[in-house]
Every structure is written in C-alpha cells, then in structure tokens.
Amino acid sequence: MTTAQVVDHPLEETAAWLSDVASDPVSFVEGAFPWGEGELVNFDGPMEWQRWVLEQIRDGLLTPGKAIQIAVASGHGIGKTALVCWITLWAMTTAGDTRGIITASTEAMLNTRLRAELRKWFRLFRAQTFFDLTMTALLPKDASHEQTWRIDLLPWNPNRPESFAGLHNAGRRILVIFDEASAIDRAIWETVMPVATDRDAEVIWCVFGNPSTRKGSSRIASTTVIGSPGTSIAEPSRSPTNRNSSAGSRPTARTATS
Ligand SMILES: Nc1ncnc2c1ncn2[C@@H]1O[C@H](COP(=O)(O)OP(=O)(O)OP(=O)(O)O)[C@@H](O)[C@H]1O
Numbered sequence: 001m002t003t004a005q006v007v008d009h010p011l012e013e014t015a016a017w018l019s020d021v022a023s024d025p026v027s028f029v030e031g032a033f034p035w036g037e038g039e040l041v042n043f044d045g046p047m048e049w050q051r052w053v054l055e056q057i058r059d060g061l062l063t064p065g066k067a068i069q070i071a072v073a074s075g076h077g078i079g080k081t082a083l084v085c086w087i088t089l090w091a092m093t094t095a096g097d098t099r100g101i102i103t104a105s106t107e108a109m110l111n112t113r114l115r116a117e118l119r120k121w122f123r124l125f126r127a128q129t130f131f132d133l134t135m136t137a138l139l140p141k142d143a144s145h146e147q148t149w150r151i152d153l154l155p156w157n158p159n160r161p162e163s164f165a166g167l168h169n170a171g172r173r174i175l176v177i178f179d180e181a182s183a184i185d186r187a188i189w190e191t192v193m194p195v196a197t198d199r200d201a202e203v204i205w206c207v208f209g210n211p212s213t214r215k216g217s218s219r220i221a222s223t224t225v226i227g228s229p230g231t232s233i234a235e236p237s238r239s240p241t242n243r244n245s246s247a248g249s250r251p252t253a254r255t256a257t258s
C-alpha cells in the first residue's frame, strides 16, 4: 500500500469496509481497487459479465446452507482470471478463517499467469496491508491465523487427488476455484465434489474455462457441478462502461445451487 492510500484509507476505516462488504462481492470489487486512476485509468470497474458473476455470488449468499456453484465458459482474454483474483481477494479478506483452494490447468499456468494476475490485483488492493501473498498462498499478516485462514494455490496431480479432499470449514467460508478448468482431470473434480453438499459452511465453487476444444466444452458444460436441476443459464454481454475492452468472445455462465 502506498503512503497516499494509507492516508486516504486509515486502517480502521479499511477494516470496517472489509466487514461491510463481506456479503457483497460487487461492492467489494467496486471499492477494492483504484478504478479510473493510475494503472486502471482506462477502466471503470468490472465488465458487465464479471459483475453478473459477482452478483450471483452475492445473491447466493442469501441462502445459507446451499453451495454457490458458478461455471463460466468463454474465449480468451475476456477477464476470467482477473475475476478469479477479485473473488479470491473478496472471499479471503472479508471473512475470517476462510479456507480455499485455487488451481488451474497446469502448474505452469498456476505459477505464472494466475499468480501474476493475483499479484497485480493484490498490489492494487486497498486492504493489502492486512495480508500477505506468498508464492503459494494468500494469508493474513497475523501469523497466529495462518493455518486456519488461507487460500492456497495448489497444483493438481491426477495420481494424488487427496490434496483436494476433505474441504471442511464448519460455520466459515470455503472457496474453490478452477481456472482453465477444462484441462483439470476428472479425478480432481470428483475429489472436490463433496464440498458442494456441505451444509455447514458457506461454499463458493467457481470454474472458468475455454470451450474451444471439444473435450473442454463437454467438461465444462456437462459436469454435474453446473448441471443440476434448477440451473439457470445466462449469457451476459460485455460491459459498455469499460473504456478499454479486452478481446474475446462473449462468455456463457451458469449457476447452480445444490
Ligand atoms: N474489468 C477489468 N478492468 C481492468 N482490467 C481488466 C478487467 N478484466 C480483465 N482485465 C485485465 O485484462 C487482461 C486479460 O484478462 P484475463 O487474463 O483475466 O483474461 P482471461 O479470460 O483469463 O484470459 P485467458 O483466456 O487468456 O486466460 C488482464 O491484464 C486483466 O488484468
């Protein structure tokens, strides 16, 4: 955090703001980053489809005991990984003792693209002073919490899916994110699956992918994570508010609650 940001947002005010937006990822993203300034001078905030996903999470939080499950399939460069980073920062920093896992298609993607994007948004994040972003995790600065309050960037291995097993956090929040999800092995999906029926935690499971390959398309479209009865399908359009728009096709997003 720069000196200017500290002056603009005294710590108590920032902590109070985090608490205010604990159930509202839309307001979180609007207030977390210096939209319209510096590096973000050409950007007003989330694109329309990104806002739609954030709204689905916000609205899903109104029904405790039901996992929030969202899948987005789109072309390249539309802002999926940026959205992953915002959801991660919101989930982690607004609710104490949140646990989470983020993974991506390959370890290289996780370690380079995703981590670089997370570093970018963490650097711009208004409340970064309370947290640390290491090579493998997002943690609170208060080390006494680091075992119970953390989101790990975890590479997957189909022969060792157990590192994705047993996600429990009674009375607290659990975040699971698959980026470039179509390339993630079925064994990992199946290992994570029980979290979707956990009634004791606030579960948010988001998958983002590119349907350009046949395999990827069917994995994203047919998984039971997003295909249960009551699934609503929306095709949000790109935002007219962004002064710069990134290239990519219109995403298809689905939500489901279990
Ligand atoms: N609403 C936004 N405002 C400002 N910058 C954004 C926004 N959304 C995305 N970006 C930026 O646009 C660039 C491309 O976004 P991102 O990498 O998230 O796309 P992607 O859909 O994950 O791409 P790929 O399909 O290649 O993985 C990144 O630099 C990201 O930080």
Ligand SMILES: [Mg+2]
Pocket (backbone or CB within 6 Å): 080, 081, 082, 179
């Ligand atoms: Mg991406």
